[in-house]
Amino acid sequence: MGFIPLFIMLGGGALLFFFTVKNVLQSKLNKQKELLYKLNSLNPALGILVEDSSDPDLLIAALKEKKIEKSIAEKALEIIREMKVNRIQYNELLKKAPYNWVGTIASFQVI
Numbered sequence: 001m002g003f004i005p006l007f008i009m010l011g012g013g014a015l016l017f018f019f020t021v022k023n024v025l026q027s028k029l030n031k032q033k034e035l036l037y038k039l040n041s042l043n044p045a046l047g048i049l050v051e052d053s054s055d056p057d058l059l060i061a062a063l064k065e066k067k068i069e070k071s072i073a074e075k076a077l078e079i080i081r082e083m084k085v086n087r088i089q090y091n092e093l094l095k096k097a098p099y100n101w102v103g104t105i106a107s108f109q110v111i
Contacts, residue, residue, distance in 0.1 A: 021102040028090040032111060035083045042079070043072050056084040087111045 036054055059080050063073060091110050094103045102108075 017098070018102055018105070021099055022106050025090065025093065025099075025103060025106070025108050028086060028093070029108075029111075031086055032083060032090070035079055035086065039076060039079045039083070042076055043068065056080045056087065059083075 032054075039059075060077065063076055063080070068076070093099050094108060094110060
């Protein structure tokens, strides 16, 4: 009878950890989509560029090839850099030991 509260607390802690990590991973995915949408709505010329790929490295290379206003290009580069940082943080989080278990159970994929 003395172990039942211990098992309930252990299970509750594990469940709370699972939901917290799932929430963090989902918020990073939502931020990535939001940044992509913001980049897409920045300029109609960039919209075609964004629809082709969501990889920040390819977006930077394509942005350098196109002739776009300097102010729009700077804003786009800032958004792309933020996307890159967010992607690296998300992927690094999925590589760590307890977080990759949650990622596997909740079916999160590497960006």
